Amino acid sequence: MRSGGPSPAGCRSCRLHLLGDRRTSDDHRCPRVLGLMLDRSQLRAVLAGAVGGAIAIGSMEAFSSESAVPLFAIPFATSIVTVLGSPKAEPARPRALVGGHLVSTFVGLLVVKLCGPVPWAAAVAVGLAMVAMHLTGTFHPPAGIDPLVVVVNNMSWIFLIVPVGVGALLLTTFAFAWNNLVTRCTDEGDAGPPIGWWS
DSSP, X not given: OOOSSOOGGGOHHHHHHHTTOTTSOTTOOOSOBTTBOOOHHHHHHHHHXXXXXXXXHHHHHHHHHHSSSOGGGOTTHHHHHHHHXXXXXXXXXXXXXXXXXXXXXXXXXXXXXXXXXXXXXXXXXXXXXXXXXXXXXXXXXXXXXXXXHXXXXXXXXXXXXXXXXXXXXXXXXXXXXXXXXXXXXXXXXXXXXXXXXXX
């Protein structure tokens, strides 16, 4: 039995709109695009975020292969998805991105130096890092992996600077530049970072 409503294949107006036909209405919405309601500007934003995310992940892999830092010790995969996939979300702002990773890593280092690289210490470190991020206004959920990586692998203090500190700053810079590039190329005034993005 066919479900109600036209499918993307049957929506001629939607197909023309996505292909750039200016005769269609700018506020036209496809009734079903992979089960989501997406207009053209939303689709462009999703695709731009996906391309930016792929570039950032590729850069992270290249850095890992060219350095002595193993890929598992570069805790930015989910941060990349957050800042490029949802650039207007609170956890995607630089204060949360940079601060969250630094705070969480610092907590993990304190715990591992005091308690050693034991499983219960890793669990405690993650919990304490969550509290610390909330208290400092830097809550960034992807940074919750940092204390786990630090404790399990008994990282040294240099881990706070490289790759965490440098990596967070580079990701912030890339996300800011990418979002502004997307904004200029698509002429979408609301596609870039939100007001207070740097706060």
